[in-house]
Each structure stands twice: as C-alpha cells, then as structure tokens.
Amino acid sequence: NAGVTQTPKFQVLKTGQSMTLQCAQDMNHNSMYWYRQDPGMGLRLIYYSASEGTTDKGEVPNGYNVSRLNKREFSLRLESAAPSQTSVYFCASTREFYEQYFGPGTRLTVT
Amino acid sequence: GENVEQHPSTLSVQEGDSAVIKCTYSDSASNYFPWYKQELGKGPQLIIDIRSNVGEKKDQRIAVTLNKTAKHFSLHITETQPEDSAVYFCAASFTGNQFYFGTGTSLTVIP
Numbered sequence: 001n002a003g004v005t006q007t008p009k010f011q012v013l014k015t016g017q018s019m020t021l022q023c024a025q026d027m028n029h030n031s032m033y034w035y036r037q038d039p040g041m042g043l044r045l046i047y048y049s050a051s052e053g054t055t056d057k058g059e060v061p062n063g064y065n066v067s068r069l070n071k072r073e074f075s076l077r078l079e080s081a082a083p084s085q086t087s088v089y090f091c092a093s094t095r096e097f098y099e100q101y102f103g104p105g106t107r108l109t110v111t
Numbered sequence: 112g113e114n115v116e117q118h119p120s121t122l123s124v125q126e127g128d129s130a131v132i133k134c135t136y137s138d139s140a141s142n143y144f145p146w147y148k149q150e151l152g153k154g155p156q157l158i159i160d161i162r163s164n165v166g167e168k169k170d171q172r173i174a175v176t177l178n179k180t181a182k183h184f185s186l187h188i189t190e191t192q193p194e195d196s197a198v199y200f201c202a203a204s205f206t207g208n209q210f211y212f213g214t215g216t217s218l219t220v221i222p
Contacts, residue, residue: 004154031208040120042200042214043155050208058209059112090154097143097162097207102154 002026004103006091012109013081021076021106023091029101031094032074033058034066036087037105043090049074081110113138115203117213124191125221132216134201135183141203144184145210146175149198158199159186191220 007022025032030051035043035058045058049068063085065077074093078085086109094100114137124130136144142163147155161168161175161184168175172191177184188195201213 033210035212040214042117043212045209045211048209092154094208097204099157099160100145100147100155100210102147102156104154105152 004091004093004101006089006103006106008106009104010107012111013078014111015082017081018077018079019081020078021089021091021108022073023075023103024073025091025093025101026072027093027101028071029093029095030071031096032068033092033094033100034064034074034076035090035092036060036085037090038087046076046089081108083110086110113141113203113205113211115201115211115213117201117216119216120214121217121219123219123221126191126193128191130186130188130191130195130218130220132186132199132201132218133183134185134203134213135181136203136211137182138203138205139179139182140205141211143204143207144175144177145202145204146186147200147202149200149215151197155200188218191218193220193222196220 004025033048034046047066052071089106091103092100145160149155174187202210204210
C-alpha cells in the first residue's frame with residue numbers, strides 16, 4: 001500500500017515550457033486534490049475531483065488544467081509555465097470527511 | 112468562500128512545556144476541522160481532527176478544542192519533545208470535499 005505517489009519529485013522549467021505532474025493513489029478514494037504551497041501562504045487548492053469524471057476549480061486554478069484519468073490517477077498540467085508557478089505542489093486524496101492523505105510533493109522551479 | 116486564519120506563525124518552546132496554536136474560521140457552516148503536521152521535505156500528515164458536534168478531543172499529548180460560537184479552534188500539545196518540531200496547519204471544511212487551510216505555524220522545541 002503506497003498511499004499517494006507523485007512524479008516527478010523535482011523539476012526545473014523555462015518560462016513557456018509545459019509539463020504534467022502525475023499523481024496516483026491506491027486507497028480507493030473518491031476525492032483527489034492538487035494544492036500548491038508557497039512560503040507564508042499555506043496550502044492553496046488548485047483543482048479537485050470529487051469523483052471519477054468530475055473536476056472543479058479551487059482557489060487558484062489560473063494557468064493549470066487537470067485530468068482525472070480514472071479513480072486512481074489525477075494529473076496537473078501547466079501549459080505555459082510562468083515564474084509565478086514556482087512552488088511545491090502536493091496531491092492528496094480522501095474519502096468524504098475522512099483523513100486527507102498527501103503525497104511527498106513536487107518541487108517546481110520556473111526560470 | 113471560507114477564510115481560515117492561524118496564529119502564531121512561529122512558536123518556540125522549551126522541551127516539556129506546552130504549545131498552543133489557534134485558528135479562526137469565517138463560515139459558520141464549516142463542520143470538520145483537521146490539524147496537520149508537516150516535517151521538512153514531506154507532505155502534511157493528519158495528527159488530529161474534530162467535528163462540529165464535539166467540543167474537545169484528545170489523543171495522548173495532543174488535544175483540539177472547538178468553540179463554534181466564536182468560530183475558533185485550537186491545537187494543544189503538552190510535554191513537548193524535540194520531535195514535535197515541525198510546521199502545523201489547521202484546516203476547515205463544510206463540504207467534506209473542499210478544505211481551507213491556515214498559513215501554518217512553525218514550532219521549534221528547544222532541548
């Protein structure tokens with residue numbers, strides 16, 4: 001039981017490049033989330049998916065797209081990376097009103 | 112949407128002393144309040160949570176209190192140990208699917 005896994009762990013992009021962050025969970029959870037974490041700002045929700053086939057915007061969705069590929073996988077795509085997207089990205093999953101399990105994070109730098 | 116404020120942003124205590132972290136929330140509909148511990152380089156991990164039908168919950172050295180009237184909840188850590196040093200986040204939810212996080216408290220326990 002691996003919990004929530006994220007790839008890659010680290011990434012450096014140039015402005016304008018695109019990339020996809022991958023997330024998978026093996027706990028049969030319905031809900032999955034993408035957050036970004038910036039110093040002094042806590043965790044801010046980018047997108048979430050309450051169930052397979054549905055996605056909803058969170059607090060800071062601009063510049064990102066997501067895909068809930070199946071119940072296990074939820075990917076986050078940056079189409080044209082900007083320096084403001086330099087951050088640590090966390091994927092999480094949960095059953096409703098139960099513990100959120102977080103992945104180890106992806107540290108992204110955009111130069 | 113919900114707004115969660117967390118204080119203090121940094122906290123230093125002597126080993127064996129108690130630590131208290133406070134959060135306030137704005138939406139009276141919020142009914143689930145988890146606390147997370149984040150160690151350096153890792154994702155947040157749930158340490159305790161409380162639902163709105165309960166005023167206090169304890170788990171060994173950790174306790175959480177909730178005052179629904181005042182819309183605030185607090186984390187209490189007694190007999191602190193060096194391994195308690197980490198960043199702590201509070202959160203609030205009223206849907207069970209979307210969570211709003213505080214900005215975090217960096218706790219240092221001085222041996």
